[in-house]
Amino acid sequence: MELKGFFPVWDKLTEEQKRQLESASSLRRLSAGELVHSAQTDCVGLLALRSGRLRAFMLSESGREITLYRLFERDICLFSASCMVRSLQFDVSIEAERDSEFIVIAPEAYRRVMEQSAALANYTNELMATRFSEVMWLVEQVLWQSFDKRLAGFLLDEAALEGSDKLAITHERIAAHLGTAREVVTRMLRYFQAEGLVSLSRGAVTLKDRKGLAAISK
Amino acid sequence: MELKGFFPVWDKLTEEQKRQLESASSLRRLSAGELVHSAQTDCVGLLALRSGRLRAFMLSESGREITLYRLFERDICLFSASCMVRSLQFDVSIEAERDSEFIVIAPEAYRRVMEQSAALANYTNELMATRFSEVMWLVEQVLWQSFDKRLAGFLLDEAALEGSDKLAITHERIAAHLGTAREVVTRMLRYFQAEGLVSLSRGAVTLKDRKGLAAISK
Numbered sequence: 001m002e003l004k005g006f007f008p009v010w011d012k013l014t015e016e017q018k019r020q021l022e023s024a025s026s027l028r029r030l031s032a033g034e035l036v037h038s039a040q041t042d043c044v045g046l047l048a049l050r051s052g053r054l055r056a057f058m059l060s061e062s063g064r065e066i067t068l069y070r071l072f073e074r075d076i077c078l079f080s081a082s083c084m085v086r087s088l089q090f091d092v093s094i095e096a097e098r099d100s101e102f103i104v105i106a107p108e109a110y111r112r113v114m115e116q117s118a119a120l121a122n123y124t125n126e127l128m129a130t131r132f133s134e135v136m137w138l139v140e141q142v143l144w145q146s147f148d149k150r151l152a153g154f155l156l157d158e159a160a161l162e163g164s165d166k167l168a169i170t171h172e173r174i175a176a177h178l179g180t181a182r183e184v185v186t187r188m189l190r191y192f193q194a195e196g197l198v199s200l201s202r203g204a205v206t207l208k209d210r211k212g213l214a215a216i217s218k
Numbered sequence: 219m220e221l222k223g224f225f226p227v228w229d230k231l232t233e234e235q236k237r238q239l240e241s242a243s244s245l246r247r248l249s250a251g252e253l254v255h256s257a258q259t260d261c262v263g264l265l266a267l268r269s270g271r272l273r274a275f276m277l278s279e280s281g282r283e284i285t286l287y288r289l290f291e292r293d294i295c296l297f298s299a300s301c302m303v304r305s306l307q308f309d310v311s312i313e314a315e316r317d318s319e320f321i322v323i324a325p326e327a328y329r330r331v332m333e334q335s336a337a338l339a340n341y342t343n344e345l346m347a348t349r350f351s352e353v354m355w356l357v358e359q360v361l362w363q364s365f366d367k368r369l370a371g372f373l374l375d376e377a378a379l380e381g382s383d384k385l386a387i388t389h390e391r392i393a394a395h396l397g398t399a400r401e402v403v404t405r406m407l408r409y410f411q412a413e414g415l416v417s418l419s420r421g422a423v424t425l426k427d428r429k430g431l432a433a434i435s436k
Binding site: 058060061062064066085086087088089090114115116117118119120121122124125126127128129130131132133135136137138139140142143144179 | 276278279280282284303304305306307308332333334335336337338339340342343344345346347348349350351353354355356357358360361362397
């Protein structure tokens with residue numbers, strides 16, 4: 001199950017602890033768009049991502065979204081096992097953004113080993129701190145960055161992730177990533193288009209001037 | 219130094235670990251308004267609050283603020299020791315909101331014990347999760363609550379904290395708590411005043427209709 005590759009502290013676990021984690025692990029595949037974890041589902045467990053991409057997002061009561069962070073190959077998703085940490089009192093939803101394959105570690109088993117192993121507990125601490133840092137970056141963006149900066153930065157990030165200047169994404173989806181309303185996105189994209197930064201077509205945004213977008217995003 | 223009272227896992231530490239933490243502890247007092255920790259200062263250490271009140275806030279490059287959370291008697295402040303956790307990549311400022319007395323535990327000593335003790339590492343995990351949850355609540359508020367709700371909720375919370383309906387606070391300070399501009403606060407407070415919910419005077423806001431404010435904040 002190659003958990004070793006996901007946990008730099010693996011060698012600090014006892015053979016019995018390794019065995020406990022391994023026997024609590026199972027392989028799972030999801031197709032792009034499928035939900036891994038939400039406020040309504042049970043505590044799935046820790047996810048160790050072998051391939052694909054996951055998106056963690058927050059969902060408001062009225063159905064609005066904002067992307068908190070993405071998880072890539074070799075990342076570990078902690079919040080799908082939030083029941084493990086008593087004081088985690090918030091709901092994060094996690095979906096497969098691409099076809100994904102991951103190892104699920106049952107939360108009870110992980111918790112048991114974490115209670116015995118200072119190495120694993122400290123590593124889990126680092127994992128949480130990493131996500132916390134990403135969320136704090138987001139708070140700064142939302143509070144103190146103008147929307148044109150955030151949108152220009154988002155388009156550049158997406159182009160880098162997709163390896164293409166043509167993004168197959170609707171204004172609605174962009175709004176869900178950035179935690180705003182579709183109209184706000186449409187208005188700013190039209191402004192970007194008028195400035196020659198992007199071109200818009202049905203269900204797609206094409207970057208036309210990366211340098212111009214980069215200048216805005218700074 | 220009564221660290222025992224702050225750490226529910228104290229009895230799970232060895233005598234040597236207890237001694238290490240105790241000998242790395244010192245008592246410190248600050249007056250209301252003094253800064254305990256900021257991006258510019260060194261990594262102070264963990265703070266165990268004996269009395270008073272601390273405020274953790276984020277500061278933008280342009281000097282804007284938002285209150286992240288408050289710490290009260292018997293709370294432990296982790297982010298003043300952020301150097302302890304490598305992956306904590308963000309800056310939080312912490313100030314004494316009232317005259318405060320606290321025990322400072324040197325970060326290196328705490329880290330050393332945490333690396334040996336699964337109990338302390340797991341407890342630190344819970345501390346971080348608690349703060350994380352408070353910040354996520356804030357993200358929801360900022361993203362999805364209208365400003366009138368947030369302001370009404372803030373005034374009610376402050377009145378409860380101060381034990382008085384007359385709050386000695388400027389519009390500027392309210393703006394710093396809520397992460398917005400002073401003008402936005404002034405405009406909404408004038409609207410609240412016109413509705414008979416508060417009365418405004420120089421450097422003070424007096425709550426006149428708690429039920430009305432509570433109805434708005436829901």
